[in-house]
Amino acid sequence: GPPACVALLAAVARDAVELLTDPVARAGLRQCAGDNCPIVYVDMSRGRRRRWCSSEVCGNRERVARHRRRAALASRT
Template structure:
């Protein structure tokens, strides 16, 4: 019999790793972050209608009522794959896939809603009626956000991947100060510190 293939150790998926993230620094990156633990064992964080609604609420984009959640998820997942390929290219230097670029450019062609102002007791505010997006407009807003990010040399140079092998989230680092190593000090940073402390204690 031939030698058996050595399997990678399984890692427990915690509730924290299933949580939606809204701290990547850009709308397009928050979409990319709906998959966790790249590239080890990807964790789907936006796999049903309820999670899609929660993500839209968390990012401040609101689809018009009555949209097809299954179709919207399929389109967002396709855009997410393309956005990850393109955004991560600024981190590791690979050449983005041509089909990913074509998809983003095609989706960006749809016009987002024109912003409107209305007077309220608190002053002039954007009209809620004009904040409701069709699925095509939602996809366009995200695609345009990615294009704006990647075409801005200063912002693109601040794209990072979390140093945690169990995370690797792509995030936009702050413009000033010391470069961040972790997506969040409260999450991966503290976990790395704790693991380092345990290793030192064991020796």
């Protein structure tokens, strides 16, 4: 059956401890570059060049914002 709540919490806590004590994982900890996004993630991407918690959410939002800025500049000239 599904794990009990306490067991689930214990698993999450154990993972968190492992994450925060593993130097490799710690070096990969990043805060999302998205506006007002508090999410901290572990960057395991090649080259450690990931910028967002999720490219579908914050990455996409950033691309849309960039596009809007460019469109606004273009319409002013």
